[in-house]
Amino acid sequence: MAERDADRAIRVESERLDQLIAAVGELGVVQGAISRLLEKARGGAGAAELTVEAQKVQRSFERSVGAVRASALDVRMVPLAGVFTQLVELGRRLAAAKNKAIVWSADGAGAEVDKPIADAVGEALAHWIEYLVDVQGDTAGVALGVGARGCHHVVIELHDHGRGLRSMPARERSEFDRRLALLRALLRPLRGLIEVGELGAGSRLCVTVPITLAMVGVLLVSVGGGTMGLPLTGVEEVVRFQTSQLGTIDGHAGFDLRGQWLQTARLVELLGLAPPENSEHHMVVVSSGSRRVGLVVERALGQQSVLLKPLGRSLGGVRAIAGAADLAGDGQLILVIDPAAILDEFAPDSEVGKAGAP
Amino acid sequence: MSDTERQDPMLVFAIGSRLFGLPLGSVCEVIRVPPITPVPRGPANVVGVGLAGGAVITVFDLAPSLGFPASVRSESSRMLLVRQPGEVVGVMADRVLGVREFAAGDGTVDGAEAAARPGDAPFLLDPDRLFSPG
Numbered sequence: 001m002a003e004r005d006a007d008r009a010i011r012v013e014s015e016r017l018d019q020l021i022a023a024v025g026e027l028g029v030v031q032g033a034i035s036r037l038l039e040k041a042r043g044g045a046g047a048a049e050l051t052v053e054a055q056k057v058q059r060s061f062e063r064s065v066g067a068v069r070a071s072a073l074d075v076r077m078v079p080l081a082g083v084f085t086q087l088v089e090l091g092r093r094l095a096a097a098k099n100k101a102i103v104w105s106a107d108g109a110g111a112e113v114d115k116p117i118a119d120a121v122g123e124a125l126a127h128w129i130e131y132l133v134d135v136q137g138d139t140a141g142v143a144l145g146v147g148a149r150g151c152h153h154v155v156i157e158l159h160d161h162g163r164g165l166r167s168m169p170a171r172e173r174s175e176f177d178r179r180l181a182l183l184r185a186l187l188r189p190l191r192g193l194i195e196v197g198e199l200g201a202g203s204r205l206c207v208t209v210p211i212t213l214a215m216v217g218v219l220l221v222s223v224g225g226g227t228m229g230l231p232l233t234g235v236e237e238v239v240r241f242q243t244s245q246l247g248t249i250d251g252h253a254g255f256d257l258r259g260q261w262l263q264t265a266r267l268v269e270l271l272g273l274a275p276p277e278n279s280e281h282h283m284v285v286v287s288s289g290s291r292r293v294g295l296v297v298e299r300a301l302g303q304q305s306v307l308l309k310p311l312g313r314s315l316g317g318v319r320a321i322a323g324a325a326d327l328a329g330d331g332q333l334i335l336v337i338d339p340a341a342i343l344d345e346f347a348p349d350s351e352v353g354k355a356g357a358p
Numbered sequence: 359m360s361d362t363e364r365q366d367p368m369l370v371f372a373i374g375s376r377l378f379g380l381p382l383g384s385v386c387e388v389i390r391v392p393p394i395t396p397v398p399r400g401p402a403n404v405v406g407v408g409l410a411g412g413a414v415i416t417v418f419d420l421a422p423s424l425g426f427p428a429s430v431r432s433e434s435s436r437m438l439l440v441r442q443p444g445e446v447v448g449v450m451a452d453r454v455l456g457v458r459e460f461a462a463g464d465g466t467v468d469g470a471e472a473a474a475r476p477g478d479a480p481f482l483l484d485p486d487r488l489f490s491p492g
Contacts, residue, residue, distance in 0.1 A: 226395075271398035311397075311407060312416040312445040314489055318400050324407050324414045331409045332393040 010115050012075050020075060023067040030064050033057045073212055076115045080156065081108025083122040084144045087129050091142060094133040102133065103141040111146045111154050114212040117190055121156065121209055124186035128205065131179045132160050135172070153210050153217075153233045161202040183207075193233060193288045193340065208233055216308040218325070218336055220301040221284060224273035227334050229306060229325065234339030236285040236292065238300045243279070246296075255283065255294055263346060264294035270342060271320065286339040293346050308336055319344075370458050370480050371438065371451035373421040373429045377480035378451075379458070380438065384485040386446060387439040388454055391431065403489075405429075408448060410439060417448035420488060424481065440485055447489060 037053050045053075084106035095102045113121070132142055140161045147155035168176060183205075184194055193208040210216055210233060218229030219238070239257065246255055246264065253264045264283060268275055276298050283294040306325035311318065322338035368379035369388075392408040394417055400406070403423040407414050417437065419429045429435070429450040438449040460482060 273398055309414045311414055312447060314416045314442070314445065314447060315397060315400060315404070315407070318397060320399060321397060324395065326409055330393070333395040333407055333409055333414065335395060335397065335407075 010076065010078070016071065016075050020068070020071040023064065023071045026064040026067060030057065030061045033060065069215075073114070073215065076212075077112040078115050078118045079108055080111045080113060080118065080121075080146060080154070081106070083118050083125075084108050086122055087125055087144060090126055091129045091133055094130060098133060100133060101140070104143075105141070106144040107146065109146040111149060112211070113154060113209065116213055117209055117211070120187070120190055121192075121207070124183055124192075125156075125158065125207070127186065128158065128179065128183055131175075132162065135175055135179070147206060153208055156207045156209065158205040158207070159202060160204075164202050165196070188340065195288075195290070213308070215305050216325075216336070217303060217305050218308075219284060219303055220327075220334070221267070221282070221297040222276075222278075222299045222301060223271070223297050224268045224276050225278075225298075226273075227301065227327070228267075229304075229327075229334055229336040230284055230286065230295075230339060231322065231336060232303065234286045234288060236287045239283045239285060239294070240281060241283050257285070257294070262292060262294045264296055265342075265346070266296045267337075270295075270345070286342065288340050288343050291343045291346070293343060295342070306334075306336070366482075367457050367459050368480070368482060369438065370455045371436070372453045372455060373419070373450065374427045374452060376421065376426050377455070378420065379460070379480040379482045380440060380449070380485060382457055384440050385438050386441055388436050388451075389439065391435045391437045391450070405450060408437070410437070410446075410448065413446070415439070415446060415448045417450060418489060419450045420483065442485070442489055 034057055037050070037057055040053065041050055088104045088106050091102065091104055129142070142161075143157075143159045145157045145159070147157045149155070163172075165173065165176065180194070180196065184192075187194065187207065187209070190209050190213070192210075195206040195208075197204050197206065210231070217232040219232055219235050220227055220229055222228075239255075241255060246253060248254065249261065255262050255264045262285065266280065267273075278298050280296050280298050282298070282300040283296050284300060285292060285294050287293075304327070306327060308323040308325050310323045311321060315321070319341040320338060322336045322341075324333040324335050326332070327334045367382040369382050369385050370377055370379045372378070389410060392410060394406040394408045396406040397404060397416075403418050403420065405417045405419045408417050409415070422428045429452055432452065434453045436451045436454045438451055438454070439446050440449050458480070
């Protein structure tokens with residue numbers, strides 16, 4: 001990757017740097033508190049008193065570190081509106097060159113993402129814009145917008161007033177599928193999820209991406225006696241169930257979830273782990289587009305933000321794992337699963353076909 | 359050894375009773391073994407992942423793929439950080455014995471040759487050929 005220096009530089013509002021510097025300053029206050037605590041300890045203060053003091057120091061240290069982390073990550077955030085502007089400019093240029101009249105609109109709605117994510121999203125969606133202008137000849141308008149927003153992710157919506165999937169001839173349809181697969185491949189490093197919907201009146205592409213690559217919200221689950229994480233971007237819900245509720249249709253294990261048949265799989269089996277000693281109580285419904293599967297785990301333990309680190313190059317072949325995180329800060333890593341890779345094993349890229357069905 | 363011109367310094371370590379050697383130049387650091395998390399569906403010679411210097415490191419046990427008993431953790435266990443293209447990987451060692459020089463002509467060996475080596479001579483490993491996935 002031969003990136004130019006200009007691409008790696010980033011403009012930061014001075015208020016954000018001020019915030020970061022202020023947060024670092026707060027750490028100095030904690031340092032003072034630790035010194036005073038040490039002095040008390042040397043002066044022969046009792047264990048009970050010292051414990052109370054140490055707990056106070058620890059709490060303010062946690063707050064300060066949290067503030068430093070938040071404002072450090074904030075420095076790298078850029079508005080999605082900037083990405084949208086570039087995409088619209090690209091679209092206008094391409095449309096002008098082809099003499100096509102397309103109405104463009106974009107609304108970033110103040111949403112921000114990490115700089116590397118903004119870059120990757122811009123690059124990936126540029127291919128889609130090119131496709132809309134070039135291949136889908138009758139596109140009359142394209143709207144870029146921001147859909148649902150969570151603490152850790154944002155949904156980018158791209159609505160075109162084109163022909164839509166339902167009335168698309170087979171040849172165009174296979175091109176659509178090919179471009180969609182390319183888009184998915186480009187967004188895979190971000191653990192981005194793509195959904196295609198609202199067919200008929202044009203198509204709507206929903207791209208879910210994490211806001212920052214560094215911090216990822218995960219659902220912690222116990223699997224085969226160990227703990228693993230599932231990125232919240234891919235988790236729909238957690239269901240408590242009894243083994244007797246599981247059934248099979250056509251040899252596929254499944255579960256009746258509020259009247260809908262949901263294919264299920266035991267995560268221990270998918271990962272080739274030893275069967276758990278404790279019985280399995282929870283099912284995590286993960287989805288990407290309209291592909292869904294209920295992953296059976298021993299227990300869902302709760303949510304947490306983690307600093308996700310990629311696995312080394314020698315483990316590049318292990319697609320089911322998105323990365324590892326030092327959960328408790330004690331050096332014991334937990335693995336974070338890539339739900340898209342798991343879903344690929346069940347229903348490889350079937351959502352377009354399903355969505356296109358009447 | 360007096361008749362050879364070049365000598366290759368090797369870091370010699372043991373897994374069980376077997377001695378192995380890696381070129382000193384390929385080893386960046388020797389550290390205590392960090393907590394290791396197994397990776398499901400990982401390559402057979404990978405023990406798991408661990409944290410070293412803030413990065414997630416893939417940890418290898420080279421003995422089983424050469425046909426020897428696997429590494430067993432103890433107080434004397436260490437992890438060698440070995441430079442590879444694009445990453446640093448960890449290599450388990452039950453004991454690290456030190457640096458020895460070998461005549462350049464001794465050469466390096468891989469699986470089949472290693473098994474054929476007699477006695478307690480260390481198996482000199484070629485870091486370029488060890489970590490291919492498998």
